[in-house]
Amino acid sequence: MGPFFTWKLVPGNLAPFYQSYIELAAFLTVILLGAAAMVVRRNRQVWRRVVQAVSLFVFFLVVSSCLGVFGLIRNFYFGLAWPGKDDLRAFYYMGMTVVVVGLAFNFGPVFCGWICPTGTLQEWTGALRTRFRARSTPIARKALALGVAAVVLAAFLVGTERVFRSRRPMLEDSAVLWASALAVITLFAMLRPKADRALKVIRYVSLGVILLFCIAGVTVTSPVHFVFSNVHDWASLLSTLVIMGSALLVSRAWCRYLCPFGVVLCGIGKHALTRVECGPGCTRCNQCAPVCTTGAVERGELDAMACTMCLACVDACPEGALVVRRPGVRERAEAAHA
Ligand code: SF4
Ligand code: SF4
Numbered sequence: 001m002g003p004f005f006t007w008k009l010v011p012g013n014l015a016p017f018y019q020s021y022i023e024l025a026a027f028l029t030v031i032l033l034g035a036a037a038m039v040v041r042r043n044r045q046v047w048r049r050v051v052q053a054v055s056l057f058v059f060f061l062v063v064s065s066c067l068g069v070f071g072l073i074r075n076f077y078f079g080l081a082w083p084g085k086d087d088l089r090a091f092y093y094m095g096m097t098v099v100v101v102g103l104a105f106n107f108g109p110v111f112c113g114w115i116c117p118t119g120t121l122q123e124w125t126g127a128l129r130t131r132f133r134a135r136s137t138p139i140a141r142k143a144l145a146l147g148v149a150a151v152v153l154a155a156f157l158v159g160t161e162r163v164f165r166s167r168r169p170m171l172e173d174s175a176v177l178w179a180s181a182l183a184v185i186t187l188f189a190m191l192r193p194k195a196d197r198a199l200k201v202i203r204y205v206s207l208g209v210i211l212l213f214c215i216a217g218v219t220v221t222s223p224v225h226f227v228f229s230n231v232h233d234w235a236s237l238l239s240t241l242v243i244m245g246s247a248l249l250v251s252r253a254w255c256r257y258l259c260p261f262g263v264v265l266c267g268i269g270k271h272a273l274t275r276v277e278c279g280p281g282c283t284r285c286n287q288c289a290p291v292c293t294t295g296a297v298e299r300g301e302l303d304a305m306a307c308t309m310c311l312a313c314v315d316a317c318p319e320g321a322l323v324v325r326r327p328g329v330r331e332r333a334e335a336a337h338a
C-alpha cells in the first residue's frame with residue numbers, strides 16, 4: 001500500500017532512540033493535563049473531552065512506535081529481555097506501558113477513560129448514536145441499527161477479501177481478524193443486550209491469545225495501528241472503521257468485549273488507590289447508567305472490571321452518592337451524610 005501522505009510532525013532522525021524520548025514527553029504531557037482536569041469538578045466531562053482531543057492529536061501527529069492496545073503489551077514483553085543488557089532499548093520497549101500501568105495502580109484505568117485514542121474514537125461515534133436515539137422512534141432505531149450492521153459487515157467482507165488476497169494473514173493483517181470477531185460479537189450483543197456481561201469475558205481470551213503470540217515471537221498488529229505509526233496499513237484502517245462502526249451499534253464495543261489491554265488495566269484498577277464507589281445516599285434512581293459508555297454501572301452498583309474511570313456517573317449522580325475515593329481525601333458523600 002502506498003503512502004496516503006506523511007502526517008507525523010516529528011521526523012525519526014530528531015529522536016535519540018526511535019523517538020521514544022519525544023513520545024514519552026508528549027505522552028506525559030497528556031497525562032498531566034488529564035490529571036489536572038480530573039480534579040476539576042465543574043464541567044469535568046468537557047475537560048475530559050478536551051484531554052481526549054489533545055491526546056488523539058498527540059498520538060496521531062507525534063507517536064510513531066506501535067503503541068496500540070496490542071503493542072503496549074507486546075513491547076513490554078519484549079522489553080523484559082533488555083534491562084541490564086541494553087537499558088536504552090528496555091526503556092524504549094517498556095517506558096510507555098510502565099507509565100500507563102503505574103497510572104492504573106494509582107488512579108485506575110484513566111488511560112481508557114481519558115487518553116486512549118481507540119477509546120476516544122469509539123466514544124465520539126457512540127455520541128452520534130446517543131443523539132440519534134434521543135430523537136428517534138424505536139422502529140427508526142432498529143432500521144438504522146440493521147442498516148449500519150449491514151454496511152459494516154459488507155465493508156468488512158469486501159475489505160478482508162482485498163487485504164488477504166495480497167498479504168499474509170495474521171502476521172501483517174491480524175487486526176482484521178480481531179475486527180471480524182468484533183463485528184460478530186457486536187451483532188450478537190445488539191440482538192441480545194442481556195448477554196453484555198457474559199460477552200465481556202471474551203476480553204480474557206483476547207488477552208490470552210496476545211500473550212501466546214508474544215511468547216511465540218509472532219507480531220500481531222493492533223486494529224488502530226495506523227493512528228500511531230506512519231505505516232499506511234489498509235488492514236488497520238479497515239479495522240479502525242469496523243471499531244468505530246461497532247460503537248454506533250453498542251457503545252465502546254471494542255473496549256467492552258475484545259480489548260486485551262483494557263482488561264489488564266481494569267484488573268489493576270479494581271485494586272487501585274483511587275476508585276469510584278457508591279456511598280449511602282444512593283436512591284437507586286439509575287440516572288448513572290445511561291451516561292456510562294461501557295455498561296459498568298447499574299443503580300449505583302459498579303462493575304470495576306468494565307469501568308474506565310471517566311467519572312461521568314459521578315458527575316451525573318443527582319444525590320452525590322457516587323464518589324471518587326482517594327486515600328486521605330474526605331468523601332463528599334460521607335461529609336454530606338455525617
Ligand atoms: S479498553 Fe482498550 S481500547 Fe478501550 S480505552 Fe482501554 S485501552 Fe483503549
Ligand atoms: S444516579 Fe446516584 S442515586 Fe441514582 S442510582 Fe446512580 S448512584 Fe444511585
Ligand code: SF4
Pocket residue numbers: 113276291292293294295296297302303306307308309310311312313314
Ligand atoms: S462506571 Fe462511571 S466512571 Fe466507570 S466507566 Fe461508567 S460512567 Fe465512567
